[in-house]
Amino acid sequence: MKANELPFTTDLNGKVAVVTGAGGVLCSLMAKALAACGAKVAVMDLHLGAAQAVVDEIKKDGYIAGAYEANVLKKESLQAAHDKIVAELGPCDILINGAGGNSPKASTTDEFYAPKVSEDTVTFFDLKEEGFEFVFNLNILGTLLTTQVFAADMLGRKGCSVLNISSMNAFTPLTKIPAYSSAKAGVSNFTKWLATHFAKEGIRVNAIAPGFFSSEPEELLGATLFLSDSKAASFITGVVLPIDGGFSAYSGV
Numbered sequence: 001m002k003a004n005e006l007p008f009t010t011d012l013n014g015k016v017a018v019v020t021g022a023g024g025v026l027c028s029l030m031a032k033a034l035a036a037c038g039a040k041v042a043v044m045d046l047h048l049g050a051a052q053a054v055v056d057e058i059k060k061d062g063y064i065a066g067a068y069e070a071n072v073l074k075k076e077s078l079q080a081a082h083d084k085i086v087a088e089l090g091p092c093d094i095l096i097n098g099a100g101g102n103s104p105k106a107s108t109t110d111e112f113y114a115p116k117v118s119e120d121t122v123t124f125f126d127l128k129e130e131g132f133e134f135v136f137n138l139n140i141l142g143t144l145l146t147t148q149v150f151a152a153d154m155l156g157r158k159g160c161s162v163l164n165i166s167s168m169n170a171f172t173p174l175t176k177i178p179a180y181s182s183a184k185a186g187v188s189n190f191t192k193w194l195a196t197h198f199a200k201e202g203i204r205v206n207a208i209a210p211g212f213f214s215s216e217p218e219e220l221l222g223a224t225l226f227l228s229d230s231k232a233a234s235f236i237t238g239v240v241l242p243i244d245g246g247f248s249a250y251s252g253v
């Protein structure tokens with residue numbers, strides 16, 4: 001992705017951006033956009049191959065990035081990646097907590113409760129503790145641990161920010177996916193808590209709440225760049241910005 005393909009450009013020269021889940025659909029694009037605006041981008045993922053593929057594309061376009069393997073659920077893995085990033089790119093200015101997702105073990109088959117009709121049906125009573133635990137950990141604990149490791153770089157420095165990825169599920173839960181919806185509601189709530197907690201340190205903490213982005217993830221880039229830019233969004237912290245094409249404004253009638 002070249003700078004002229006972005007909705008607008010911001011000057012992120014001199015900044016180091018760390019993006020988790022950056023081997024995935026949405027955050028690979030965010031990593032490319034940050035790099036096209038001049039940031040040195042740490043493309044971090046559980047799967048190094050996925051991260052490396054994104055870095056190869058960024059470098060092909062002439063921008064700066066490195067691939068780093070880390071599990072957002074393991075602090076020692078995050079710390080090891082952090083130490084490499086600081087040595088190779090510098091301390092983190094912009095953190096995007098992108099690793100997240102759902103699990104079929106935490107989803108019901110039907111929208112409304114109905115008695116079990118076959119072994120393949122997952123009713124409310126079949127939901128697995130480990131499914132909920134997986135989804136809560138990935139979305140909430142993964143955001144907490146990563147922020148603990150990388151926000152430490154931001155203390156005492158100007159123009160730093162954290163961007164979490166919530167979901168439109170956080171406002172109104174979609175049917176069938178109770179763990180994902182409540183975990184993302186937790187991400188939104190934690191975003192506001194952390195924005196307050198870090199207010200006197202000057203570290204801004206915001207979130208975006210995407211709707212459904214299987215096909216047009218480019219529409220997240222304007223909000224990502226705006227909220228990550230310490231000049232454009234200098235007085236904006238603790239917001240959860242819906243990016244849903246008006247979905248939440250429509251009453252259904």
Ligand SMILES: NC(=O)c1ccc[n+]([C@@H]2O[C@H](COP(=O)([O-])OP(=O)(O)OC[C@H]3O[C@@H](n4cnc5c(N)ncnc54)[C@H](O)[C@@H]3O)[C@@H](O)[C@H]2O)c1
Binds near residue numbers: 023026044071101212
């Ligand atoms: N796609 C959507 O429509 C949508 C909508 C709302 C919110 N979101 C959120 O946006 C974020 C990105 O979603 P996506 O659609 O790009 O997902 P994706 O599955 O394409 O990418 C997620 C990436 O995270 C990585 N990952 C998974 N577990 C990890 C771990 N423990 N440590 C490090 N990395 C790990 C995966 O390897 C993958 O590359 C997620 O938080 C998701 O919940 C997505």
